[in-house]
Amino acid sequence: MKNLKREAVNSRSLTLLALAMLLSVCTGYAQHGELWLEYAGGQGPGKGKKIVLISGDDEYRSEEGMPMLAKILSTHHGFDTKVLFAIDPEKKEIIPNYKSNIPGLHFLADADLVIMLIRFRELPDEQMKFIDDYIQAGKPIIGLRTSTHAFNYGKDNQSKYRKYHWMASEAGWEKGFGKRILGETWVAHHGHHAVEGTRAMIDGLSHSSKHPILRGVKDIWVASDVYTVNGLGDDAEVLVHGAVTHGMTADTPINWEKALMPIAWTQTYTSDAGNSGKVFTSTMGASVDLESADLRKLVVNAAYWCLNMSHLITENTKVDYVGAYNPTMFGFDNWRRGMKVADFK
Structure with missing residues (x-):
């Protein structure tokens, strides 16, 4: 027994x-x-800090660029990083133009910094709540390229987060998340899209004042074109202006018939709850743009600045690739089909 x-x-x-x-x-x-990627931080100044990188755009291949940046931030700088993607919930595949599902946004609850490149998302309220909570807490944000028009609610969508819509009209949130939080919403292509590129012109005043984000940043050319920026807030500081180049290679001359536009700036936002957060915005950021080492340096430096770690930024910020990086040229409907999250690890 x-x-x-x-x-x-x-x-x-x-x-x-x-x-x-x-x-x-x-x-x-x-x-x-x-559903998402996680990279534990190695040794570095960012040890113990958590960064969430959110991809989700249907043109500029953020599903390629965000994992690459996450690896750099974790391996070279010590940050714990997570990368989120637009996921088809049935196939469990990355579908960049699937606009209503980004799993893992709950990680924003204890994130120290968010880096995003998303476009025209219409997320369910249970996911948007984590983004709104993050903003209401006044936490720092880095917004790249199409994040100026990150959200696009249909006319029949009665979400309580409709104020984030890129052309919102709600008092205090006119032109939505882009204008209220990042400094600008979508306006227009200033350069000829997919025909003209962007030559970065470092702002002389910011350079002279030794702004920490600009340390070691000297030469940026990117294939994505200059966006129109109509009017930033009074507290915005433009770090880089964009000159339109006649062609899509770095050696093409500048088109001086088109005015310079801000393409990278800092500012602060104040949430409805009264909390203030630091912001770095750049209208650069396509996966092919990030082949520019100095653009990667600009973004990594901005992460340090957002986290009040500017004193640790050096002239030689390490931004070498971790593993191979072979980005896809931007364009609609040209993402790599059948990709699972693990394929980007």
Whole structure:
């Protein structure tokens, strides 16, 4: 009888152990291969700080650029990073033009910094809540390229977060998240899209005052064109202006018939809850743009600045790729089909 009881206990223990192992494996898979990426920080000044990078645009291949930046921030600088993607919930594939699902936004609850490149998302309220909570807390944000027009609610959508819409008219949120938080919404292409590129012109006053984000940044040319920027807020500081280039290679001359436009600036925002946060915005940021080492340096320096770590920025910010990086040229509907999150690890 004792042997039977012992066997029953052992059997039950083995069953519970097997279930625990299965749960562990399933949970690990969900977190590290199916819905989002995680990179533990190595040694570096960012040790213990958490950065969430959000991709989700249908043109500029942020699903390629954000993992690359996350690896740099984790491996070279010590930050713990997570990368979120637009996911088709049935296929569990990255579908950049699937506009209503970005799993993992709950990680914003304890994030120290968000870096985003998203475009015209219409997320459900249960996901938008985490973005709104983050902003209401006054936490820092880096917004790249199309993040100026990150959200686009349909006319019949009655979401309580409609104020984030890129052309919102709600008092205090006119022109939505882009204007209220980042400094500008979508206006127009100033350069000829996919025909003219952008030559970065470092702002002389900011350079003379030794703005920490500009340390070591000297030469940026990107393939994405200059955006029109109509009017930034009074507290915005333009760090880089964009000159339109006649062609799509770095050696093409500047088109001086088109005025310079701000393409990178800092400012602060104040949330409805009265909390203020630091902002760095750049209208550069396509995956092919990030082949520019000095643009990567600009973004990494901005992360330090946003986290009040400017004193740790050097002239030689390390932004070498971690592994291979072969970005896809921007364009609608040209993302790599059938890609799972783990394929970007």
